[in-house]
Amino acid sequence: MNIVQPSVPPLSPELIAKFRTIVGDKYAVTDQSDIASYVTEERNLFHGHTQLVLRPGSTAEVSEICKLATAHKIALVPQGGNTGLVGGQTPHHGEVVISLKRLDRIREVDPASNTMTCEAGVVLQIAQQRAAEVDRLFPLSLGAEGSCTIGGNLSTNAGGTTALAYGVAREMALGLEVVLADGRILSLLSKLKKDNTGYDLKNLFIGAEGTLGIITAATLRLFPKPRAIETAYVGLKSPAQALKLLSLSQSEAAGTLTSFELLSEIAVDFSIRHGIDVRDPLSEKHPWYVLMELSSPRDDARTTLEAILAEALEDEIIDDAVIAANLSQRLGFWKLRDEMSAAQKPEGGSIKHDISVPVAAVPAFIAEADAAVVKLIPGARPVPFGHLGDGNIHYNVSQPVGARSADFLARWHDVNAVVFDIVLKMGGSISAEHGIGVLKRDELPDVKDKVAIELMRAVKAMLDPLGIMNPGKVL
Numbered sequence: 001m002n003i004v005q006p007s008v009p010p011l012s013p014e015l016i017a018k019f020r021t022i023v024g025d026k027y028a029v030t031d032q033s034d035i036a037s038y039v040t041e042e043r044n045l046f047h048g049h050t051q052l053v054l055r056p057g058s059t060a061e062v063s064e065i066c067k068l069a070t071a072h073k074i075a076l077v078p079q080g081g082n083t084g085l086v087g088g089q090t091p092h093h094g095e096v097v098i099s100l101k102r103l104d105r106i107r108e109v110d111p112a113s114n115t116m117t118c119e120a121g122v123v124l125q126i127a128q129q130r131a132a133e134v135d136r137l138f139p140l141s142l143g144a145e146g147s148c149t150i151g152g153n154l155s156t157n158a159g160g161t162t163a164l165a166y167g168v169a170r171e172m173a174l175g176l177e178v179v180l181a182d183g184r185i186l187s188l189l190s191k192l193k194k195d196n197t198g199y200d201l202k203n204l205f206i207g208a209e210g211t212l213g214i215i216t217a218a219t220l221r222l223f224p225k226p227r228a229i230e231t232a233y234v235g236l237k238s239p240a241q242a243l244k245l246l247s248l249s250q251s252e253a254a255g256t257l258t259s260f261e262l263l264s265e266i267a268v269d270f271s272i273r274h275g276i277d278v279r280d281p282l283s284e285k286h287p288w289y290v291l292m293e294l295s296s297p298r299d300d301a302r303t304t305l306e307a308i309l310a311e312a313l314e315d316e317i318i319d320d321a322v323i324a325a326n327l328s329q330r331l332g333f334w335k336l337r338d339e340m341s342a343a344q345k346p347e348g349g350s351i352k353h354d355i356s357v358p359v360a361a362v363p364a365f366i367a368e369a370d371a372a373v374v375k376l377i378p379g380a381r382p383v384p385f386g387h388l389g390d391g392n393i394h395y396n397v398s399q400p401v402g403a404r405s406a407d408f409l410a411r412w413h414d415v416n417a418v419v420f421d422i423v424l425k426m427g428g429s430i431s432a433e434h435g436i437g438v439l440k441r442d443e444l445p446d447v448k449d450k451v452a453i454e455l456m457r458a459v460k461a462m463l464d465p466l467g468i469m470n471p472g473k474v475l
């Protein structure tokens, strides 16, 4: 997807040299073959271009970059793991990319306070491992956790598969360090849960997708490490049945129900067909599946899970279920789920939606959206899956078999329009967890409260008066 915007003027060799002096020769990337991985993304949906990628190694260097950029009105695009799904991290019109990946130190782990202070470039999986080393849990978990970064997670306010129990990234951040567009460093690296000393400024930067400043570090909340994790893969007839299972599980397992993922048959089929080493855990096919997980500080998770599934079978809420017998089986269940996004690619064009509606409305949403999409494009294949426990469905639509991918993708906005109409009618959101970026920027003013948009623009103008921070994203 190419974003039509005027390109920024070329950087002079003198200015490139000044940026180079800040980060050092090795970390100012100008060779186009080295730049390639920063200007495209895995799904090949967005393509940008730039003359310069800077890889600062400290907050002070980020600050110097921003001061120089302000002095010369140079547009910047912050980038972490480059796994974002809405084109927010791509330099669509030639901006300088600031890769935060070298800010990869874990500054402090404080198990007694249940906090960990990480720099922005720490990879999510490394943060999880470091917490585990001190017998704690950093619960944020998503398919891209091997490459996405804490800075990117906070900038997109990532959700993932454990939001049901632990909340989204915003709820895991106690403190933040941010470099503002003019180079000032905002130091809010607090470990405090309680701190009512005025406006909660850190929350402005969380979910701002790099449009208000560059996050350089964060103090994160840690949680007790569960003693027992039990995972079940369940076959059932419909999203309505899945909703009943969710309700039953929440009553029986309360806060220990940490994941509840709804998977359509077609999403499972794609994953098995195209994923490497992905197997069907059940012997027979079902129209819908649930992948659910209980994480308990005691050893009672298995008994609780077995009781829930037995009751659900008895009440004919579910048709079949298997509980992972060991860690490798559990990882196999999750692999089937994690491969779902990638597995749509070999099936041709896929039009994506990351929506949320009130949890109770999910079955009606899927039914209405399926009917509307197939009416609009006969043969189109809806591939819904996602975090039913959060009312968040990745409502992706694969092209009809045999259609031309380009023709199908040309209908992107038409498909969005019918799906978003249903979402809005149900009181939902057009972006549950991936953000706005450029992908949904043009829709935002139509779906968000007018006063909220005015305030967002005012905040942007105040913090970034020259408009150099990730221009053209979100607003």
Ligand SMILES: Cc1cc2nc3c(=O)[nH]c(=O)nc-3n(C[C@H](O)[C@H](O)[C@H](O)COP(=O)(O)OP(=O)(O)OC[C@H]3O[C@@H](n4cnc5c(N)ncnc54)[C@H](O)[C@@H]3O)c2cc1C
Binding pocket: 042, 077, 078, 079, 080, 081, 082, 083, 084, 085, 087, 088, 089, 100, 120, 141, 142, 143, 144, 147, 148, 149, 150, 151, 152, 153, 154, 155, 156, 157, 158, 159, 160, 161, 209, 210, 211, 213, 214, 215, 216, 341, 342, 433, 434, 437, 470, 473
């Ligand atoms: C296979 C797969 C599964 C995924 N699953 C989920 C999921 O379940 N839930 C979910 O929420 N997302 C998911 N995502 C989306 C993505 O992984 C998240 O948005 C992630 O948080 C992005 O982190 P990143 O470091 O890659 O950021 P990037 O992609 O590099 O950047 C994302 C945005 O944040 C900004 N940014 C990055 N770092 C900084 C910084 N330090 N300061 C300021 N701005 C910054 C960028 O400018 C951009 O706007 C998935 C992606 C993939 C590929």
